[in-house]
Amino acid sequence: MTAEARRSARGNGGAAPTLHDVAAKAGVSLATASRVLNGSERKVAESFRERVERAAEELGYTANVSAQATARGTSPVIALLVADIADPYFGLIAAGVARGADEQGLVVTIAITDRDPTRETRILRALRGQRPRGVILAASRDDNAETTSDELSAFARLGGRTVAFGDGADRSIRIDNRGGAERLGAEMAARGYRRAIALAAADGVRTSDDRLAGFTAGFTGGGGEVVRVYRSGFAREDGAASMQQALDDGVEQGTLVFALSDVVAIGAVSAIHDAGRSVGADIAVAGFDDVPVSRDVTPQLTTVRVPLSELGYQAFRATVDSEWEQADAPLEVIVRASTPDRT
Amino acid sequence: MTAEARRSARGNGGAAPTLHDVAAKAGVSLATASRVLNGSERKVAESFRERVERAAEELGYTANVSAQATARGTSPVIALLVADIADPYFGLIAAGVARGADEQGLVVTIAITDRDPTRETRILRALRGQRPRGVILAASRDDNAETTSDELSAFARLGGRTVAFGDGADRSIRIDNRGGAERLGAEMAARGYRRAIALAAADGVRTSDDRLAGFTAGFTGGGGEVVRVYRSGFAREDGAASMQQALDDGVEQGTLVFALSDVVAIGAVSAIHDAGRSVGADIAVAGFDDVPVSRDVTPQLTTVRVPLSELGYQAFRATVDSEWEQADAPLEVIVRASTPDRT
DNA sequence: TTGAAAGCGCTAACAC
DNA sequence: GTGTTAGCGCTTTCAA
Numbered sequence: 124m125t126a127e128a129r130r131s132a133r134g135n136g137g138a139a140p141t142l143h144d145v146a147a148k149a150g151v152s153l154a155t156a157s158r159v160l161n162g163s164e165r166k167v168a169e170s171f172r173e174r175v176e177r178a179a180e181e182l183g184y185t186a187n188v189s190a191q192a193t194a195r196g197t198s199p200v201i202a203l204l205v206a207d208i209a210d211p212y213f214g215l216i217a218a219g220v221a222r223g224a225d226e227q228g229l230v231v232t233i234a235i236t237d238r239d240p241t242r243e244t245r246i247l248r249a250l251r252g253q254r255p256r257g258v259i260l261a262a263s264r265d266d267n268a269e270t271t272s273d274e275l276s277a278f279a280r281l282g283g284r285t286v287a288f289g290d291g292a293d294r295s296i297r298i299d300n301r302g303g304a305e306r307l308g309a310e311m312a313a314r315g316y317r318r319a320i321a322l323a324a325a326d327g328v329r330t331s332d333d334r335l336a337g338f339t340a341g342f343t344g345g346g347g348e349v350v351r352v353y354r355s356g357f358a359r360e361d362g363a364a365s366m367q368q369a370l371d372d373g374v375e376q377g378t379l380v381f382a383l384s385d386v387v388a389i390g391a392v393s394a395i396h397d398a399g400r401s402v403g404a405d406i407a408v409a410g411f412d413d414v415p416v417s418r419d420v421t422p423q424l425t426t427v428r429v430p431l432s433e434l435g436y437q438a439f440r441a442t443v444d445s446e447w448e449q450a451d452a453p454l455e456v457i458v459r460a461s462t463p464d465r466t
Numbered sequence: 467m468t469a470e471a472r473r474s475a476r477g478n479g480g481a482a483p484t485l486h487d488v489a490a491k492a493g494v495s496l497a498t499a500s501r502v503l504n505g506s507e508r509k510v511a512e513s514f515r516e517r518v519e520r521a522a523e524e525l526g527y528t529a530n531v532s533a534q535a536t537a538r539g540t541s542p543v544i545a546l547l548v549a550d551i552a553d554p555y556f557g558l559i560a561a562g563v564a565r566g567a568d569e570q571g572l573v574v575t576i577a578i579t580d581r582d583p584t585r586e587t588r589i590l591r592a593l594r595g596q597r598p599r600g601v602i603l604a605a606s607r608d609d610n611a612e613t614t615s616d617e618l619s620a621f622a623r624l625g626g627r628t629v630a631f632g633d634g635a636d637r638s639i640r641i642d643n644r645g646g647a648e649r650l651g652a653e654m655a656a657r658g659y660r661r662a663i664a665l666a667a668a669d670g671v672r673t674s675d676d677r678l679a680g681f682t683a684g685f686t687g688g689g690g691e692v693v694r695v696y697r698s699g700f701a702r703e704d705g706a707a708s709m710q711q712a713l714d715d716g717v718e719q720g721t722l723v724f725a726l727s728d729v730v731a732i733g734a735v736s737a738i739h740d741a742g743r744s745v746g747a748d749i750a751v752a753g754f755d756d757v758p759v760s761r762d763v764t765p766q767l768t769t770v771r772v773p774l775s776e777l778g779y780q781a782f783r784a785t786v787d788s789e790w791e792q793a794d795a796p797l798e799v800i801v802r803a804s805t806p807d808r809t
Numbered sequence: 810t811t812g813a814a815a816g817c818g819c820t821a822a823c824a825c
Numbered sequence: 826g827t828g829t830t831a832g833c834g835c836t837t838t839c840a841a
Contacts (some may be wrong), residue, residue, distance in 0.1 A: 134680040137595065139624050141818055152828045157820060168826065183620060188595040189535035190818035193833045198532050209554065209561040209758075221578045232543070232597065234577045235564045251571065252531040254482065277526060279616075281482050317660070359758065389762050396764075415702065419732050421739075421764035432552070460749070486836055495812040500836060511810065533834035536817050 140182040149178035174318060188230075189240045190380040192254070193217040197282075200230045201442055202255040204246060204262040206357070210386060211414040212431060216261050216288070219435020236262040238357070240271065247274035251281070257442025261435075265364060268364065286441040288434070296434055296449060300330055300411075303427040303454030305344075307409060310456050311346020311379055311425075315465030316407065318375060321352045322365045322382040322391055331404030334411055335381045342381075351382075352390050357383070362390025370398045376405050377465060385410035385417040385426055392420055392461075408464040422460030429454055483525040492521035501716060504529050531544055531573075535597070539703040540625075543573045544785055545598040547589060547605040549581045549700070554757040555774060559604050559631070562778020572599065579605040579699070583614065590617035591690055594624070599784025604778075629784040631777070632672060637784040639777055639792060643754075644659045644674055646770040646797030647680030647724075648687075650752060651744060653687020653799050654768075658808030659750065661718060663710045665725040675752055677726045683725075692724075700726070705733025706740075713741045719748050720808060727762040728753035728769055735763055735804075750805040765803030772797055 146156035151171055159168050159297050161177040167175075176272035178184075191196035199226050210292070217233065223229045234250065243262055252272070258278055260271075272291045280286055282385040285292035287308060296456055306370055311319070319342055324331035339349045355361035362382055380395075382388035388410030392402050402408050403422050413428035441447050467736050489499035494514055502510050502518040510518075518591030521527075535541035544567050548556035560576065567574045577593065579586040586605055593601060594617070601621055603614075615634045622628055628635035634705075654662070662685055667674035682692045686687050696712055698704035705725055712723070725731035738745050745751055753760055756771035784790050 139818095141593075142820095154821080154830095155826085158827090162820075166826070171524070171676065171827085185538065185591065185594045187597060187818055189532040189597065190833090191595075191820075192532035193530065193536050193817090193835080194819040194821085196820095196833065206563060207561070208551070209557040211552065211554070211557075214552040214554075214557045217576070218550070218578070219575065221551060225578065228592070230575050230577070230592075231571050233560070233564065234573070237745050248528065249571070249573075251482075251528045252534075254530060254532065346820075393762060402829055411816080416762060417761045419736060419759060419763050482834095485836095486834075496835080497812055497814095497837080498810085501811090505836075509810070514811085530834055531815090534832085534836075536819080537835040537837085539817065539836095 125346075138146075139187065142184070142186070145175060145178045145182055145184050148182060148369060149174040151175060153413030160184070161191065169422050193198075197256065198254050200232055200253055200255045201439065202232050202234065202250045202253060202258045204234050204236055204243065204258070204260050205252075206236050206262045208233060208235055210357075211416060211428060212384065212386065212412055213261060215414065216435035216438070219432040219437070220259060220439045221435075222432075222441075223436045223439030229443075232286045238262070244270040244274055247271060251277060254281060255283055257284040257286060257439075258292075259438045259442060260285070260289070260292060261438070273324075284442045286438050289436065294449075296328075296438045296441065298335035298429055298434070298452070299454055301337035301340075303429070303456070304334040304411065305341035306454075307425075307427050307456050308338040308341025308343075308347070308381075309345045310341075310458060311381075311409065311462060312342050312435040314458070314462065316342075316377070316379040316462070318377065319347055319349045319379040319381050320369050320374065321349055321360055322369075322380060322387055323352055323354050323360075324356055324383060325354055330462065331383050338381050347379075350378075357387060359386050359390040359393075363394040364390075364392035366394035367398070370394065370400070372402070374406055377407075379407040379409065379462065382408065382410045384413045385412045385424060388421055388424055388426070392424075402461055404462050409462050413457055420461075425459045425462040426457050427454050429459050448453035472800065482530065483527045485527070485529070487525055488518060488527050490520045490792070491525060492517040493677040494518060503527070504534065521543040527653050540599060541597050543569065543575055543598045544782065545575050545593045545596060545601045547577050547579055547586065547593075547601070547603050549605045551576060551578055552670060553700075554759060555727065555755055556604060556727065558757065558774035558801050559778035559781070562780070563602060563773040563782045564778075565775075566757060566779045566786075568781030572786075581605070587617055590614060590621075594620060597624060598626055600627040600634075600782075602781045603628070603635060604630070620626055630779050631781065635641045637790060637792075639781045639784065641673075641772055641777070641795070642797055644680035644683075645674035646752065646772070646799070647677040648684035650754070650768075650770050650799050651681040651684025651724070651796075652688045653684075653801060654724075654752065654805060655685050655756075657708065657805065659685075659720070659722040659799070659805070660690050661720065662692045662722040662724050663693050663712050664692055665705055665723060665730055666695055666697050667699055667704075667713075667726060668697055674726050680783055681724050689761070690722075693721075696733075700730060702729050702736075704731040705730030707733075708736040709734035709737035710741070713737065713743070717743070717749055720750075722750040722752065722805065723755050725751065728755045728757045728767060731767055731769070732759060732763055735767075745804055745805050752805055756800055761802070763804075764774075768802045768805040770797050
């Protein structure tokens, strides 16, 4: 049964009007209708153009994106992979990506990896079916596993641009985790802290390693010492659990807790409260990222500002611009009340 | 130039392998390959099936979703509209939707309305081009404007399911804002509060109106009085601004501030601190939603728990299940330290 | 079971 | 300028 037949069979109820319908109603050819509605500018006589536009309007025509994509061989989508969309870190990145995509009339699809590399690879494979213009990987915060990088090259071979927060893709959004953490460490030492406990992720997780190494370098360089390192993950509960453990092990007054992210730091703050200790002069806490909630906890969190939303926007630009160079995204140490001066 | 010609012209470099390639390599027809790889189960001889699968594997074949969509007339996507993906309210909903979509192998596309009804309508129109299986509207927190509802019916006519947090769609996810707020108001009155200030959104915004009306009913029913209502929006900064204004107007000690959402409440908390006042015995604050940060501020925020992520999941189910009925999502009043007993 | 062939809705040569 | 027509990659009758 042809589309035509099917359409009249149901009296055209429930079927989306096609370009064909518009062309027929306007009394022009398919090609002309296509040129007016979706094709490149300037080529159609004004009178025709008007007729087509009116017909489209009356029919409520909207181009079928899938059909356009198969015909053109490319689809207007940018795929974004995040670990957890409810985490403000990723939420901010996603907001930046969405803003850019919107500017260009592109659609962004979001997939959640739950920080599971297997899932990540699987999703990537499925995403390939969308033949997206670009893929942005903000998921692992880790060096991208081998299988993931295979998938990434598969994308590249299809002509899609791959961008990663980290390595392994065509283009990388780099965050100077090490440098920022080092400045933070130095600043904390300068403010009189001498003992620090670090809350990190598993050894080998790049972001965590860099932040930890940077902090340690800066802090010891200023005369401090990182006395213990607890390892768990990136979630708030991980921070709470690690801190709980640390408290069980004993935390001297005046110790600084350096958490690898604000979210983790906030978990730590909660554990400190639960233990009846207090944040600040008793146990100081510093995080990383400067997500909005770091200003909403009491005391406000000392942290390193990462312009996440802006970086998301840049990541988007990186997927679409032919020429591209990452703009400078300087990280700034922000000292707040969670780390009072000890000098 | 045919695909064949093009492919050999570039030595097949850079082109995605097509079903055609797989079929050729396996020595079977297109139809058979399709049946094995993407079609319905059970129909192909085991030997053929194996050959096809091996060929697909070796070629690294992934079905082109757009082509499948044009051929099938339906695409495996669920479109989600949110006001602001960096807002935890929407982040949680999105997480629930994403979880459900993943279970069904569907893709979710996200669009941001920025709380602009015009944008919302425009986006909806563009989204229609994707011919998504379903659309979830979590954007306006408002009664859906007329144009929006036109777009929604257009979707429905195409056979797509529309689901809204609020009214105007095929199916609605309802949050008992009024009831929850009423219980909160009653509880606050029972705990000895007598004067309240409300921080709401513009008059006519449904969620805000319901929460405000509910709270007022419960609070006055318990002997309290809502002395002033400030109106702005749903963002943290709106809460800060409204609270600032309230403080300028004068806020008696022992007053309760009821904010229409936790995010707004947190803005208010920040304004209270900035003004050198304190949250709790001095000025009490209650919010709504129970987003994670409500437990991370000090003092922790009294609020009404809305199972946002779960509701996101339900919204997803509502788009895909033929039979559907909203599961009970009871709202629970959670009293925390931001509203100490005054009795 | 399998395969040939006619679509799906749209784009883009190419000719008029 | 405009229309014809052969694709895009895939699905799905319909015969064989």
